[in-house]
Amino acid sequence: MNIIRRTLDIDAETDARLREMADERGQDVAAVLAEAVALLDSVVDVAGPDIGEDRRRFDVFRETRAAVPLADVKTWVASWGSANELPRPAPRENK
Numbered sequence: 001m002n003i004i005r006r007t008l009d010i011d012a013e014t015d016a017r018l019r020e021m022a023d024e025r026g027q028d029v030a031a032v033l034a035e036a037v038a039l040l041d042s043v044v045d046v047a048g049p050d051i052g053e054d055r056r057r058f059d060v061f062r063e064t065r066a067a068v069p070l071a072d073v074k075t076w077v078a079s080w081g082s083a084n085e086l087p088r089p090a091p092r093e094n095k
Helices: 012-025 029-043 051-064 070-079
Strands: none
Touching (some): 012 029
């Protein structure tokens, strides 16, 4: 493994949490940071948002006024992994 030394300025609370996480895992802080970067890379599109797709979806919403109420989304997400997992809620017209 090729090690590169970097100096980072972080707040005391973040430093404390990094050290706590490293201790919990029996790793050093560098390993925790490497895992965090890998996780971030797996869930964030660093190429940036697809503004065109966002605008298209917003235009559809403005035309149809169809959306999924937040309460429906929360109920759906809460059911994940349960024996009674719910199907994805469908958008409906908002007035």
